[in-house]
Amino acid sequence: MSSAVLERQSWLDGLRASHGLAASELTLPPSRQEDWRFTDLAPLLQLDPRALKPCASAASAAWPAPEADVVRLQLGPDGLSFSLAPGSQPLPEGAVLSGVEPGEATGLPCRLHASVAGPQLQLALAAGARLRLELWLQPEAARALLAPRLRFLLAENAELELALRISSTASSLCLPWLEADLATGARLVEGQWLQGDEGAVLMAGSVIRQQPGSSYSRTAVVQGWALARQEPQLLQCAGGAETCLRDLAVLSGTAIADLHSLVRFDGPDGRLDQLQKALVDGRSHSIFNGTVQVPRAAQGTDAAQLSRHLLLSEQAWVDTKPELEIVADDVRCSHGATVSSLADEELFYLRSRGIDRPAATELLRRGFCLEVLNQLPPLAAGWHPWQGSSAR
Amino acid sequence: MSESPVLLEITDLRASVADQEILCGVNLTVRAGEIHAVMGRNGSGKSTLSKVIAGHPTYTITGGSVRFRGQDIAELPPEERSRAGVFLGFQYPVEIPGVSNLEFLRVSTNARRQAQELEELDTFSFEEHLQQRLELVQMDPSFLERSLNEGFSGGEKKRNEILQMALLEPVVAILDETDSGLDIDALRIVAAGVNHLAGPDNATLLITHYQRLLDAITPQFVHVMAHGRILRTGGPELALELERRGYDWVDAEAGVTSRSPEVLA
Numbered sequence: 058m059s060s061a062v063l064e065r066q067s068w069l070d071g072l073r074a075s076h077g078l079a080a081s082e083l084t085l086p087p088s089r090q091e092d093w094r095f096t097d098l099a100p101l102l103q104l105d106p107r108a109l110k111p112c113a114s115a116a117s118a119a120w121p122a123p124e125a126d127v128v129r130l131q132l133g134p135d136g137l138s139f140s141l142a143p144g145s146q147p148l149p150e151g152a153v154l155s156g157v158e159p160g161e162a163t164g165l166p167c168r169l170h171a172s173v174a175g176p177q178l179q180l181a182l183a184a185g186a187r188l189r190l191e192l193w194l195q196p197e198a199a200r201a202l203l204a205p206r207l208r209f210l211l212a213e214n215a216e217l218e219l220a221l222r223i224s225s226t227a228s229s230l231c232l233p234w235l236e237a238d239l240a241t242g243a244r245l246v247e248g249q250w251l252q253g254d255e256g257a258v259l260m261a262g263s264v265i266r267q268q269p270g271s272s273y274s275r276t277a278v279v280q281g282w283a284l285a286r287q288e289p290q291l292l293q294c295a296g297g298a299e300t301c302l303r304d305l306a307v308l309s310g311t312a313i314a315d316l317h318s319l320v321r322f323d324g325p326d327g328r329l330d331q332l333q334k335a336l337v338d339g340r341s342h343s344i345f346n347g348t349v350q351v352p353r354a355a356q357g358t359d360a361a362q363l364s365r366h367l368l369l370s371e372q373a374w375v376d377t378k379p380e381l382e383i384v385a386d387d388v389r390c391s392h393g394a395t396v397s398s399l400a401d402e403e404l405f406y407l408r409s410r411g412i413d414r415p416a417a418t419e420l421l422r423r424g425f426c427l428e429v430l431n432q433l434p435p436l437a438a439g440w441h442p443w444q445g446s447s448a449r
Numbered sequence: 450m451s452e453s454p455v456l457l458e459i460t461d462l463r464a465s466v467a468d469q470e471i472l473c474g475v476n477l478t479v480r481a482g483e484i485h486a487v488m489g490r491n492g493s494g495k496s497t498l499s500k501v502i503a504g505h506p507t508y509t510i511t512g513g514s515v516r517f518r519g520q521d522i523a524e525l526p527p528e529e530r531s532r533a534g535v536f537l538g539f540q541y542p543v544e545i546p547g548v549s550n551l552e553f554l555r556v557s558t559n560a561r562r563q564a565q566e567l568e569e570l571d572t573f574s575f576e577e578h579l580q581q582r583l584e585l586v587q588m589d590p591s592f593l594e595r596s597l598n599e600g601f602s603g604g605e606k607k608r609n610e611i612l613q614m615a616l617l618e619p620v621v622a623i624l625d626e627t628d629s630g631l632d633i634d635a636l637r638i639v640a641a642g643v644n645h646l647a648g649p650d651n652a653t654l655l656i657t658h659y660q661r662l663l664d665a666i667t668p669q670f671v672h673v674m675a676h677g678r679i680l681r682t683g684g685p686e687l688a689l690e691l692e693r694r695g696y697d698w699v700d701a702e703a704g705v706t707s708r709s710p711e712v713l714a
Binding site for chain 2: 414426
């Protein structure tokens with residue numbers, strides 16, 4: 058990793074030189090742009106774009122074998138493709154390991170992603186089909202460039218359980234991009250475990266389009282990273298669908314985690330249940346911007362959004378902004394945001410039972426996180442360190 | 450005068466919060482095998498006394514002493530007081546989402562056992578150890594799987610407090626308005642648990658407003674607290690008299706103006 062922060066133009070020139078012309082139209086957002094006002098891009102500019110290369114998967118021998126009914130993919134030898142992990146079930150019919158068209162979405166994660174090459178997976182699930190899919194993306198080397206593109210097409214009543222695990226070493230750049238189209242009655246349950254070392258940068262984006270009667274649930278955990286920016290976009294194309302978003306960021310040191318979510322209801326009777334949490338320690342910085350758009354056509358929408366931050370240090374920083382844009386008049390939409398430190402009464406209660414202050418603090422930290430961790434789908438449930446100690 | 454050992458000796462105890470004195474010279478001696486009740490109006494300092502004994506960091510001891518089995522515990526953090534055998538049953542047990550009740554009970558039990566030089570209990574042996582205590586408070590085992598006190602009713606929270614008391618086997622148990630929020634059946638169960646746990650080697654300090662708790666748990670000593678001090682001490686008949694006459698006569702006898710304008714916690 059270069060210790061110097063490159064000028065924006067130098068960084069972009071470096072990316073173009075290394076990765077071809079696709080980057081020619083790429084620009085970085087100015088800090089005065091509202092969506093990037095609180096997000097410091099210095100960690101990205103510290104990465105030397107010429108040194109970043111795709112690389113193969115880390116040795117998978119130490120990974121637990123996949124369950125019997127699970128397809129597990131890992132990075133191929135060139136880092137530009139997926140391959141089946143040892144012990145995996147074969148890919149089902151309808152899965153194609155290439156040829157994903159670029160998405161329509163904008164935003165820096167998408168534009169960065171479109172500028173570089175990476176492994177691709179397009180998977181179509183037929184009506185009523187079911188699949189459990191794990192993606193373990195752990196590049197073997199530092200200075201890895203990882204830009205997976207995933208696209209899922211779920212026909213009527215198809216069900217996909219997706220567990221995406223990305224572990225990245227220092228000075229890596231990860232640009233995962235995920236798209237999904239859910240037909241009526243389709244169900245996508247997604248768990249993401251995104252772990253990066255203190256020099257790594259994550260720019261993740263997703264676009265999920267839901268038809269009425271479909272159900273989408275995302276539980277994402279971000280831990281580490283110098284900078285982790287996520288931009289999930291959920292579009293209920295004609296309303297009438299269910300969306301559940303659970304996000305947790307565990308931050309320390311000088312980490313920056315930024316979640317910019319957008320949920321739009323383009324029809325009536327849609328549902329949203331969103332919870333964003335961050336545990337903010339050291340001199341870290343958590344940013345949340347949760348936009349919920351309820352236009353006139355979205356009568357009967359029922360949306361709840363809650364942002365909760367636990368501040369563990371006087372130097373830590375939080376910027377949180379629930380943003381509800383409601384035009385329809387017959388809706389139920391709630392939002393809330395809390396930023397608090399450890400509660401003295403909770404600490405005293407635990408200490409009055411013989412639990413010393415560090416252990417009590419750890420119990421409270423864990424309790425704060427488990428509310429999200431407990432929502433990880435079964436395939437990803439074993440990834441968190443407190444599995445088995447959870448209270449429900 | 451009883452010859453049993455003194456477990457708790459409070460001498461001229463003064464304590465304040467935010468520079469406001471709340472305890473203004475409390476004297477109390479509790480011996481092994483005894484049950485004491487402390488009564489008084491709201492704001493008389495009863496709950497503060499219980500928290501100061503347990504080591505709540507909000508309160509500053511400004512004078513006097515609290516001795517537990519002969520040791521001054523004023524400087525000990527709350528966890529060390531608990532491990533030594535001081536237990537506070539909370540009037541309003543806090544709800545802590547995400548912290549498993551079962552794990553909390555195991556960790557706290559092991560902290561106390563370590564201080565008692567007993568072997569720590571692993572998950573399996575702890576559940577066995579827990580079973581008979583659960584029966585004592587007639588608690589549904591499903592509450593163990595839930596987050597600590599989260600969504601518990603008032604009665605369930607108090608049963609959980611007595612369950613903790615049963616597991617920690619304290620030397621001195623202070624129960625702060627354990628009867629508040631309890632219906633008659635729950636009160637009976639909680640009182641039976643407290644009576645079962647009371648023995649010749651430990652002591653119980655009940656803080657309450659009402660005679661109804663003392664109908665179920667009979668104290669040897671009743672103390673009346675007002676304005677941060679214990680004004681009067683008697684036997685169980687004193688509680689009956691308070692029930693009949695209220696508190697004003699105690700103030701008058703002690704020469705204290707009723708309804709002092711001081712705001713006391």
